[in-house]
Amino acid sequence: MIVMGSKSWKQGEPLVRMELETPVPGRKQVVVAVHFIGVNPVDWKMRQSGPLRFAARALGAIRGPKPPVVIGVDFAGVVQAIGSDVTTFAVGDRVVGGSNFSRGQRGSYADTVIVYPDQLCKLPDSVPLDIAGCLPVAGVTAHMALTQYCPISAGKKVLVLGASGGVGQFAVQIAKHVLNADLVAGVCSAKNVQLVKDLGADIVLDYTAGDPLLAAQAHGPYDVIVDGVGSYPAAHCRKLLTKDGAHIMVAGDKAESMLQIAVPPFQSKAILGAPDGQHLLPLVQAVAEGKVKVLIAHCLPLADAQKAHDLSQGGRVVGKIVLQARP
Numbered sequence: 001m002i003v004m005g006s007k008s009w010k011q012g013e014p015l016v017r018m019e020l021e022t023p024v025p026g027r028k029q030v031v032v033a034v035h036f037i038g039v040n041p042v043d044w045k046m047r048q049s050g051p052l053r054f055a056a057r058a059l060g061a062i063r064g065p066k067p068p069v070v071i072g073v074d075f076a077g078v079v080q081a082i083g084s085d086v087t088t089f090a091v092g093d094r095v096v097g098g099s100n101f102s103r104g105q106r107g108s109y110a111d112t113v114i115v116y117p118d119q120l121c122k123l124p125d126s127v128p129l130d131i132a133g134c135l136p137v138a139g140v141t142a143h144m145a146l147t148q149y150c151p152i153s154a155g156k157k158v159l160v161l162g163a164s165g166g167v168g169q170f171a172v173q174i175a176k177h178v179l180n181a182d183l184v185a186g187v188c189s190a191k192n193v194q195l196v197k198d199l200g201a202d203i204v205l206d207y208t209a210g211d212p213l214l215a216a217q218a219h220g221p222y223d224v225i226v227d228g229v230g231s232y233p234a235a236h237c238r239k240l241l242t243k244d245g246a247h248i249m250v251a252g253d254k255a256e257s258m259l260q261i262a263v264p265p266f267q268s269k270a271i272l273g274a275p276d277g278q279h280l281l282p283l284v285q286a287v288a289e290g291k292v293k294v295l296i297a298h299c300l301p302l303a304d305a306q307k308a309h310d311l312s313q314g315g316r317v318v319g320k321i322v323l324q325a326r327p
């Protein structure tokens, strides 16, 4: 099988195309022929410096398979083979899922992955594989942010920081069209204001025109603030919340952000998306029903994974970047 990976977990190892032995599934496992792979910031962040990133690599080295290291989480494709104990999937099923190196698996930057059934969700014919490949990390994290700590429903208000980003676009649509929030406010740059309005935000605040947290105050208090940026002061965010509200630090992957969870009244929460079958199901349904749309900004061949990372790291891509592993 063809993968994009690196020789070791060492920081900054170049991403290279490699040919590895095609996996044989264990009794409880499923082999998926991967067609599309969603690119997420975590894919390139894992390879950078910093204490939490070092810790993530160390965990990968301990819990993951032996090098070469294959990065990536999101994938969508077709079941190619199943182990003898697998009853919930059949060869030919169209699926979406997330690979998990802490379960001893290689990542999804490959034309083939081997995972457990609970990591997969079946796709209806109406959901294309390229769209499905964008759902796992960004979509599941957005859904969890809106349902885990202070579940959003009719009558509630949501503020999304980074509303035009991968996670933010999902958060705006899920809050408005799936969970029926009363008010969704989104913060983005001037060029993306119309896009965020079109996604369903009731109010869109342009952060290039002044402090968006000050402007957001007039429309609060909020039940959930989804922070997909990570540079807004957590203390200011907490001031915009209802008494039981939650400030969800989606982008809080720096050590100093982590400290915010310990600040009374404990309304800032760290979150780690769990892109498994159970969490993907409501999202797949929402896409099938037309309640959530996915904007694909770039579709590149798997061999161009480094180019995809350069684009993602630039921070100005509007929509998801997807890699194509098979024609």
Ligand SMILES: NC(=O)c1ccc[n+]([C@@H]2O[C@H](COP(=O)([O-])OP(=O)(O)OC[C@H]3O[C@@H](n4cnc5c(N)ncnc54)[C@H](OP(=O)(O)O)[C@@H]3O)[C@@H](O)[C@H]2O)c1
Binding pocket: 040, 041, 042, 045, 137, 138, 141, 161, 162, 163, 164, 165, 166, 167, 168, 187, 188, 189, 190, 192, 207, 228, 229, 230, 231, 249, 250, 251, 252, 253, 271, 272, 273, 312, 315, 316, 317, 318, 319
């Ligand atoms: N915790 C988890 O499990 C988890 C899961 C997924 C992602 N993440 C993290 O969450 C963050 C966002 O991920 P993503 O996939 O959404 O990234 P992305 O697609 O690159 O989006 C980032 C967005 O941030 C916007 N932005 C930049 N500065 C801003 C500001 N000052 N105010 C408002 N918006 C601003 C940019 O939009 P404009 O061009 O409009 O400025 C950009 O679209 C990353 O740090 C990622 O690592 C964490």
